[in-house]
Amino acid sequence: MSHTPNVAGLPKAELHVHIEGTLEPEMVFALAERNGIAPPAPTVAELRARYRFRDLQSFLDIYYANMAVLRTERDFHDLAAAYLARCRDQGVRHAEIFFDPQAHLARGVEMGTVVRGLAAALEAARTDEFSAELIMCFLRDQSAESAAETLRLAEPFLDRIVGVGLDSAEVGHPPSKFAEVFRRAHALGLRAVAHAGEEGPPEYVREALDVLGVQRIDHGVRALEDPALVARLRTERIPLTVCPLSNVRLAVVPEIAAHPLSRMLAEGLVVTVNSDDPAYFGGYVAQNFAAVRDGLGLSTNDLRRLAANSFEAAFLGDERRAQLLAEVAAWPSPPDGSG
Ligand SMILES: Nc1ncnc2[nH]cnc12
Ligand SMILES: [Zn+2]
Known part of the structure; x- marks a missing residue:
């Protein structure tokens, strides 16, 4: 077998991961038991067997149903702590983590319960080597008024939230629907x-840039259908947080070998590789790197480019960004300097 560099050792930022999408089936059952509620399936194996998705909506239906086990501050802490523990083995040096408060508010779980639990886990995980931030997402298949109310509820916690995002069922819910709440978020310094x-x-990519004023696009793979948009993304160096295994599992692309990531790299776009909802899509971020390395035949240079892009795209201070970019440039280096 040819020698392939160990992508778990490549220093990287993960910029597109939904914390609720890291809820592994085993944890669904453990939290159901701890909270005295019925699990969503008879066994872990039967729950996992349902993870065959036709499209985004068929995934979201199970994703939202499983979240019902998240009730207490401790639950949110434990969920984030489990993801953060995995970051160490995945080469993740910085993580920007999405959460979906409206999905919890709807079940009577308060904003403070969610944010305090998640933020405590992030605080405990921060070191000189590792940083993490929270991004609060609005559910685009709910109303603009609900998004505005969600932002109001989050105002007491903005010291623990770096930014806002927009997720859930996309088609029929254009970014422009959320112009006002994003204006307010910008005014709050998010x-x-x-x-x-x-x-x-x-x-929708254009609207996200022009109407919402976003600094990154999450996914963005369909931007390739529009050459003028591709040229703009390249010229303005707008990062795209791509999620290869997610795209295969949600039938955005037919198979990993057909993924447009190689084309995006060749176009000079600031693309990054991320896991999206790793408990559902068959792998954390290093498995996503391995999948595109093997499925698309990416070179060591390509892998370094993807990691460097992740630090360019991250909400980091200049000094730390420069340090992490230097570590990427030195990869793969022998772990003890002896080779
Ligand atoms: N891939 C995805 N797209 C939209 N909303 C999501 N919420 C969690 N994962 C998502
Ligand atoms: Zn996502």
Whole structure:
């Protein structure tokens, strides 16, 4: 077998991971038991067997149903702590983590319960080597008024939230629906990102940039259908947080060998590789790197480019960004310097 560099050792930022999408089936059952509620399936194996998705909506139905086991501050802490523990083995040096408060508010779980639990886990995980931030997403298949109310509820916690995002069922819910709440988020000093061009058209990517003023696009793979948009993304160096295994599992692309990531790299786009909902899609971020390395035949240079892009796209200070970029440039280096 040819020698392939160990992508788990490649220093990287993960910029597109939904914390509720890291809820492994085993944890669904453990939390159901701890909270005295019925699990969503008879066994872990039977729950996992349902993870065959036709499209985004068929995934979201199970994703939202499983979240019912998340009730207490401790639950949210334990969920984030489990993801953060995995970051160490995945080469993740910085994580920007999405959460979906409306999905919890709807079940009577308060904003403070969610944010305090998640933020405590992030605080405990921060070191000189590792940083993490929270991005609060609005559910685009709910109303603009609900998004505005969600932002109001989050105002007491903005010291623990770096930015806002937009996720959930895309088609029929254009970014422009959320112009006002994103304006308010900018006024509050928050960063902004949005899912666009996953199932939705290139026009949604444009709206996310022009109407919502986002600094990154989450997914964005359908932007490739529009050459003028591709040229703009390249010229303005707008990062796209791509999720290869997610795209295969949600039938955005037919198989990993057909994934447009190679084309995006060749176009000079600031693309990054991320896991999206790793408990559902067959792997965390290093498995996503391995899948595109093997499925698309990416070179060591390509892998370094993807990791460097992740630090360029991250909400980091200049000094730490420069340090992490230097570590990427030195990869793969022998772990003890002896080779
Ligand atoms: N891939 C995805 N697209 C839109 N909303 C999501 N919420 C969790 N994962 C998502
Ligand atoms: Zn996502």
